[in-house]
Structures are given as structure tokens and as C-alpha cells.
Amino acid sequence: xxxxxxxxxxxxxxHFTYSAPTGESSEEFVPIVKDTRYHDEHxxxxxxxxxxxxxxxxxxxxxxxxxxxxxxxxxxxxxDGSPVVVKFVADEYGYQPQSDYLPVAPAFPHPIPQFxxxxxxxxxxxxxxxxxxxxxS
Numbered sequence: 001x002x003x004x005x006x007x008x009x010x011x012x013x014x015h016f017t018y019s020a021p022t023g024e025s026s027e028e029f030v031p032i033v034k035d036t037r038y039h040d041e042h043x044x045x046x047x048x049x050x051x052x053x054x055x056x057x058x059x060x061x062x063x064x065x066x067x068x069x070x071x072x073x074x075x076x077x078x079x080d081g082s083p084v085v086v087k088f089v090a091d092e093y094g095y096q097p098q099s100d101y102l103p104v105a106p107a108f109p110h111p112i113p114q115f116x117x118x119x120x121x122x123x124x125x126x127x128x129x130x131x132x133x134x135x136x137s
Contacts, residue, residue: 031051035048073086084101
């Protein structure tokens, strides 16, 4: 009986197969058409890389009075065919990208809806009433 149970479990177990890589890949090979790198003893560096499919990156750094600052840009073609360019600076204020494709916050001051103003007034009135109650206690 135990043998039959063991045989049933072995038969029901999933069977995994592995095939060795053939050297062919489903991914497209994209050659690098430009690869420029520069680095000196003062910490300055420049990197420029461009692929045959239009993806490009450039980044540079020059030390300036102890402030770490890098600048550069990257670009590629969006799925709809439009070119995307993102320029950036990274310094003591963080990473600051600039691009027409990045979302932009609404201009301030923007109009505040009346229901928000009403809620603010209501909260202020509640706070004032609560302060009067605690003062009388």
C-alpha cells in the first residue's frame, strides 16, 4: 500500500525541464556607436554614450568648492515616435530634471475652491469654541 502511495505522489509531481542556452537571444542586439569617457586626478569626469537605437546619455562633474554637482542629459524615442530629452542637474538641492515630458504642478496661487474655504472656516470656529470651553473650565 505504501509503495502505491509513493508511486502516485511521484507520478503527480510536476516535471521541470531545462534546456541549455543555444547562444541565440530573443533580445535585439543594439551596438554602442559612441562611448567617450574622461576622468582626471582632480575629480572631473565626462561620460557620453550613444546607442544605435537613438538612446543617448551624457553626464559631467566638475568639483566646485566642495559642492557635488553633476549635470547632463539623456534622450530616447518614445513609443509614439516623439523624441524625449531630459536635462538634469544634481547638486546640494537634489536631482532636478527638466523636460517637456515631465508633469508640471499647477501655477500657484491657484484659486481655492469655496468648499475648502468653508471647511477651513468651520475648523477655525470649532477650534475657537473648544478654546472658549477650556478657558471657562
